[in-house]
Amino acid sequence: MDYLLKQMLIHPFVYLILFYVLIIVFTYTIMLLFSLYTLWKDHQLDKVNLYEELNDIQFSKPVSILVPAYNEQQNILDTVQSLLCINYPEYEIIIINDGSKDKTLDVLIKNFKMKKIEKVVCKQITTNPIRAIYQSTINKKIVLVDKENGGKADALNCGINVSKYPYFCSIDGDCILDTNSLLRVMEPIIQSDDVIATGGSVKIANGSDIQMGSIMSVGFSKKPLVVMQVIEYFRAFLMGRIAFSKSNMVLIISGAFSVFSKKYVIDAGGYLRNTIGEDMELVVRLHRLTREKKEKKKIVFVPDPVCWTEAPETVQTLRKQRSRWHQGLMESLWKNRQMMLNPKYGRIGMIAFPYYLIIECVGPIVELGGYIYVIYAFFTGKVYFEFAVLLLLLFILYGTLFSMLSIILEGWTMKSYPKIKDLLNLLILSFTEVLWYKPLTLLFRLEGLMNYLTRKSSWGDMTRKGLDRKVGKVE
Known part of the structure; x- marks a missing residue:
């Protein structure tokens, strides 16, 4: 009797998990095919001539680079140095010190010989007060804004108010750009007025040789x-x-490296304060507002512009990051929930929103149930043992196989990691993902989900070790 009762209870649950995992495998397969085709086409381009054409000041569009910085004394110099080395005809660098408690402000003033200036700021978006504005005496394109702490969204809004150009690029204070990254990420905007935002790839710099803001050689931690x-x-x-970019359904472009039309962001009210995922929320809101105005605007992801960033090196720091990301995803979808399955918003409402809700948001709950069931079935060996084996194989398929294929795509198209042995090490390690890393991040995503449901803030200081570099000690 107990055995039959277990069958009745577990039977629909098992099929639900299997159905869910099959949907993921099917979705990832479609994504892979789209990506393969797009990368193959992009691989055929003559990028040398493309960069020369885009770098012509007659065709390019000036950009304000915004660098919000809070307690970034370890990385901020490398970030600014990398921005000074980029290949782009006209831009300014605006660093927004968001009330840092460390020596971020002092480091910038000393190393770039900053002097206070009087500058008229048009307050198009409300922000916390500005304490002072500085300009470098050795490079006039560098501006430093010192303001009262208000969070990253408030710092970016302040930078938008101070900026003078029609497009702005947001860069995290611990990021380093490749020489042609800004040029390449601006390409869709330069070529079409319909594009109002773009984003590029973010890669991990831990273990690389960094000198004066440039990646001299790529390495691994x-x-x-x-x-x-x-x-x-x-x-x-x-x-x-x-x-998703192929069909204008991008809901996330990384806040670490993205470009926006200042006009459209101001019309949308800027970045929302007191929001965990301010970058995603802005992208979703721009999609919503342009469709409500019946404007055919696009938000594009460009794969090869690379921004290098520092990744968490401890489980605790990774936990804070992933919990915050998942909570931000939930907030963004909820704030724009009228788009869900609404034909008025086209493929964004009918495809992108359901994907992020079912697979990204709710997915951790179903996945956790799958892991619990597999463990239970293997230890008892009585209830649907065969299903447990099939489920485990599917977990390995979408957890390991797609990771391996992504590594192969990287080696073929991006070539950021030129050493064959490095790519082989990645392939070998990808076999272990489903055994420890995926369950670990699954728990962190569940924590983010619980934080959202309980309205608990997941903000906290993200410990920065500082990227490996061969420069003098920051004073």
Whole structure:
């Protein structure tokens, strides 16, 4: 009797999990095919001539680069140095010190010989008060804004108010750009007025040789936790975002490296304060507002512009990051929930929203149930043991196989990691993802879900170790 009762209870649950995992495998397969086709086409382009054409000041559009910084004394100099080395005809660099408690402000003033200036600021978006504005005496394109702490969204809004150009690029304070990254990410905007925002790939710099803000040689951290994040980033950027961008369904472009039309962002009210995922929420809101105005605007992801960033090296720091990301995803979808399955918003409402809700948001609950069931079935061996084996194989399929294919795509198209042995190490480590890394991040995503449901803030200081570099000590 007990055995029959277990069958009755577990039977629909098992089929639900199997159906869910099959949907994921099917979705990822479609994404992979789209990405493969897009990367193949892009691989055929003559990028040398393309960069020369885009770099012509007659055709390019000036950009304000916004760098919000809170307690970034370890990385901020490398970030600014990398921005000074980029290949782009006309831009300004606006660093927004958001009330840092460390020496971020002092480091910038000292190293770039900043002097206070009087500057008229048009307050198109309300922000916390500005304490002072500085300009570098050795490079006039560098402006430093010192303001009262208000969070990243408030700092970016302040930078938008101070900026003078029609487009702005947001860069995290711990990021480093490749020389042609801004040129390439601006290409869709330069070529079409219909594009109002673009984003580029983000890659992990831990273990690389960084000198004066430039990646001299790409390397890997010796920590498996960091290397697994490298694999995860490949899968997210080379599969998911390329596929969604193909149909103008991108809901996430990384806040670490993205470009926006200032006019449309101001019309939308800027970045929302007191929001965990301010970058995603802005993208979703721009989609919503342009469709409500019946404007055929696009938000594009460009795979090859690369922004290098520091990845968490401890489980605790990774936990804070992933919990916050998932909570931000939930907030963004809820704030724009009228778009869900609404034909008025086209493919965004009918495809992108259901995908992010069912697979990304609710997915951790179903996946956790799957892991619990597999463990239970293997230990008892009585209830649907065959289903447990099939479920485990499907977990390995979408957890490992797609990671491996993303690594192969990276090696073929991006070539950021030129050493064959590095790619082989990634392939070998990807076999272990489903055994430890995926369950670990699954728990962190569940925590983010619980934080959202209980309205608990997941903000907290993200410990920065500082990227490996060969420069003098920051004073």
